[in-house]
Amino acid sequence: MWRNIIQPAAVEQGLKLVTATTGAHGQKVSYLTAFLAGCWNLRNDETAPCDITLIEAFSVHDYKCAESYWQDNYAVNTGIF
Numbered sequence: 001m002w003r004n005i006i007q008p009a010a011v012e013q014g015l016k017l018v019t020a021t022t023g024a025h026g027q028k029v030s031y032l033t034a035f036l037a038g039c040w041n042l043r044n045d046e047t048a049p050c051d052i053t054l055i056e057a058f059s060v061h062d063y064k065c066a067e068s069y070w071q072d073n074y075a076v077n078t079g080i081f
Helices: 002-013 028-041 067-074
Strands: 055-057
Touching: 002 028
Parallel strands: none
Antiparallel strands: none
């Protein structure tokens, strides 16, 4: 859907692209990684190429208030990045 509908519509309208996201706890990083890898793998598709260079922001959709949650899941020292 991204490369066939969302990306072309955004380009046509001059909109900035933000990655898709998930609200599933514990799956955000793996989902985003799979999304970007899938897009990259289709970068040379003749029918509908996916262009990750058009993505200007990453969407992180979390509703947590505890600082420890953010430190444990998104801090630089987590080894995720």
